[in-house]
Amino acid sequence: MAKEMAMLHDVSRCTGCRACMVACKQWKNLPAENTPFDGEYQSHKSLSSKTYNLVKMNERVEDGKFHWDMIKVQCMHCDNPACLKGCPEDAISKTDSGAVVIDRDKCVGCGYCAINCPFDVPKIDEKTHISTKCNLCVDRIENGMVPSCAQTCTASAINFGTKEEMTALAQERLTAVKASFPNAQLYGVDKNGVGGTHMTYILTDKPSVYGLPDDPKTSDAINLWKDIIRPIGKFAGVAAIVGCAGAYTLSKVISSKHKAHKENEKGGDKHVD
Amino acid sequence: MLIDKKYVPRHEKSFIICHWLNAGSFLMLFLTALPLYADTFRFLYDIFGAHTLQILHRVFAVVFIATPIIGLLIARKGFGTLAKEVLSFDKDDMVFMQKFPPELIGVHPSGMPKQTFYNGGEKMNISLQAIIWLLLVVSGLVIWFGNGIIGKEMLAWLIPLHSIAAGIGFAAAIGHIYLAASVNPDSMRGMQKGNIDARYANAHHGKWIDELIAKGELTREEVDKAIGIKQEKPNTKIG
Numbered sequence: 001m002a003k004e005m006a007m008l009h010d011v012s013r014c015t016g017c018r019a020c021m022v023a024c025k026q027w028k029n030l031p032a033e034n035t036p037f038d039g040e041y042q043s044h045k046s047l048s049s050k051t052y053n054l055v056k057m058n059e060r061v062e063d064g065k066f067h068w069d070m071i072k073v074q075c076m077h078c079d080n081p082a083c084l085k086g087c088p089e090d091a092i093s094k095t096d097s098g099a100v101v102i103d104r105d106k107c108v109g110c111g112y113c114a115i116n117c118p119f120d121v122p123k124i125d126e127k128t129h130i131s132t133k134c135n136l137c138v139d140r141i142e143n144g145m146v147p148s149c150a151q152t153c154t155a156s157a158i159n160f161g162t163k164e165e166m167t168a169l170a171q172e173r174l175t176a177v178k179a180s181f182p183n184a185q186l187y188g189v190d191k192n193g194v195g196g197t198h199m200t201y202i203l204t205d206k207p208s209v210y211g212l213p214d215d216p217k218t219s220d221a222i223n224l225w226k227d228i229i230r231p232i233g234k235f236a237g238v239a240a241i242v243g244c245a246g247a248y249t250l251s252k253v254i255s256s257k258h259k260a261h262k263e264n265e266k267g268g269d270k271h272v273d
Numbered sequence: 274m275l276i277d278k279k280y281v282p283r284h285e286k287s288f289i290i291c292h293w294l295n296a297g298s299f300l301m302l303f304l305t306a307l308p309l310y311a312d313t314f315r316f317l318y319d320i321f322g323a324h325t326l327q328i329l330h331r332v333f334a335v336v337f338i339a340t341p342i343i344g345l346l347i348a349r350k351g352f353g354t355l356a357k358e359v360l361s362f363d364k365d366d367m368v369f370m371q372k373f374p375p376e377l378i379g380v381h382p383s384g385m386p387k388q389t390f391y392n393g394g395e396k397m398n399i400s401l402q403a404i405i406w407l408l409l410v411v412s413g414l415v416i417w418f419g420n421g422i423i424g425k426e427m428l429a430w431l432i433p434l435h436s437i438a439a440g441i442g443f444a445a446a447i448g449h450i451y452l453a454a455s456v457n458p459d460s461m462r463g464m465q466k467g468n469i470d471a472r473y474a475n476a477h478h479g480k481w482i483d484e485l486i487a488k489g490e491l492t493r494e495e496v497d498k499a500i501g502i503k504q505e506k507p508n509t510k511i512g
Contacts, residue, residue, distance in 0.1 A: 086432070088309040089312075089315075109324060114420060118425050225432050229440070240443070248451070250379070252379075254378060255379050
């Protein structure tokens with residue numbers, strides 16, 4: 001499949017039923033996690049190596065009015081992924097469909113993807129020491145199916161299709177949502193600091209309300225490290241060793257010459273001038 | 274007082290231990306992180322397991338961080354001298370730095386000013402290593418513990434910073450090892466037995482010997498005698 005795909009979560013339609021979380025666990029064969037009850041509806045605190053998809057249910061009171069901010073959180077499948085750039089083992093790749101995928105065999109669990117991800121998505125599994133996250137059900141979508149979360153969504157809050165279809169749908173829905181939520185806006189649909197994302201949103205309020213960064217960015221530091229510092233570092237290391245070996249050889253040559261010279265002159269200063 | 278009428282006491286035992294703890298932990302830190310730098314060393318992960326090396330990196334990091342802190346408690350004299358010497362970088366050290374390069378290939382330059390406990394080059398290396406230690410420790414600790422506390426953008430910059438510091442530290446270490454082992458093998462004894470040949474000390478750290486004589490810790494006679502004994506022997510080695 002060569003077509004660029006995208007997922008759109010319309011938070012205004014989300015009922016917080018968490019069927020998507022169950023469907024994800026089912027398809028990915030992930031175990032349930034015991035989570036404590038903290039007096040609120042949100043189950044897991046954050047994504048984990050056993051939970052690739054989480055519905056956040058944040059309770060908020062603003063101007064005396066209660067808001068329940070629900071959002072489906074998962075890998076954003078950035079167009080310019082910081083995790084991919086930062087991976088020293090080239091274990092992360094982006095498919096033509098836009099899914100960002102971790103190769104389990106190449107991953108060494110160094111955690112650089114977790115450090116670099118502006119959305120704090122990848123989690124290193126404590127047992128396998130391998131980085132984990134949503135892969136947009138790449139196995140399903142490349143066979144013409146939709147991701148399991150989108151498949152199961154009862155409220156049509158999760159939509160999946162080509163990037164163009166989802167962009168058009170997002171624009172259309174935004175106009176409708178704005179009538180009830182004047183602050184409504186799209187997230188990730190257009191190009192941004194991470195190149196745009198393949199997980200996109202219609203938010204009813206500003207991104208920070210949902211815990212999303214206002215201006216996510218794939219740092220220049222990652223390119224600097226991978227494209228410049230690593231190659232220069234390798235060169236400098238080899239150069240230091242070769243340089244010392246060269247200096248050593250030269251010093252031996254000079255000392256043997258000097259010895260011959262000194263024998264001719266019989267004595268002289270022990271220092272070469 | 275010279276040891277065996279020949280050697281000038283230079284480093285205390287505890288300081289020597291700190292030196293080798295620092296050297297050993299740095300080398301191990303470098304090796305355990307090397308596969309992340311260069312795919313050529315991926316085999317280290319394959320042999321020992323990536324997770325094992327990542328844990329070892331943290332273990333040696335603790336040694337690397339703790340060494341100078343413990344050193345300040347058990348090797349005050351050595352670290353005191355180190356600090357005093359670095360802060361007294363002067364004109365003679367500049368002259369040393371200018372005249373020093375031929376020494377790298379075993380040519381001893383003439384007109385070298387007398388050097389103190391540490392020569393200009395050593396002072397530069399000490400300052401560089403101290404800066405690199407600080408950079409590695411700060412960036413390393415934040416990468417280790419900072420995710421979720423420090424901003425993402427800041428965190429992303431610490432990885433290249435950590436790598437640059439490690440790379441420069443490694444290059445400096447190679448130079449340091451070369452100078453000690455090949456150019457000035459007599460200096461090695463200082464970091465093994467804690468004392469160095471009086472003849473070498475006088476030639477390379479003349480000002481320090483003068484200071485020791487002025488303090489009454491050595492006498493000019495015993496130094497001259499130690500050097501004289503050496504000079505009577507047939508000279509087979511240059512420098």
